[in-house]
Amino acid sequence: MIVSIIQIITAILLIVCVLLQQRGSGLSSAFGGTGGVYYQKRGFEKILFRATIGLSALFLAIALLNLLK
Numbered sequence: 001m002i003v004s005i006i007q008i009i010t011a012i013l014l015i016v017c018v019l020l021q022q023r024g025s026g027l028s029s030a031f032g033g034t035g036g037v038y039y040q041k042r043g044f045e046k047i048l049f050r051a052t053i054g055l056s057a058l059f060l061a062i063a064l065l066n067l068l069k
Contacts, residue, residue: 003062007066010059010062013055014056017051017052021045
């Protein structure tokens with residue numbers, strides 16, 4: 001029961017992190033748009049990027065734990 005609650009909280013935090021990330025130019029870059037500029041992540045954007053990776057790994061681990069239970 002407690003594992004399911006932790007998984008729900010992790011899922012909500014993961015959704016928030018993904019939605020807070022800066023959006024690119026959308027589908028225009030997929031069809032030859034000129035939105036392909038490379039830049040480094042700095043500050044809050046870098047923290048948010050790493051938090052998204054950490055939360056996704058945590059979500060995967062909890063899901064596997066919940067599956068084995």
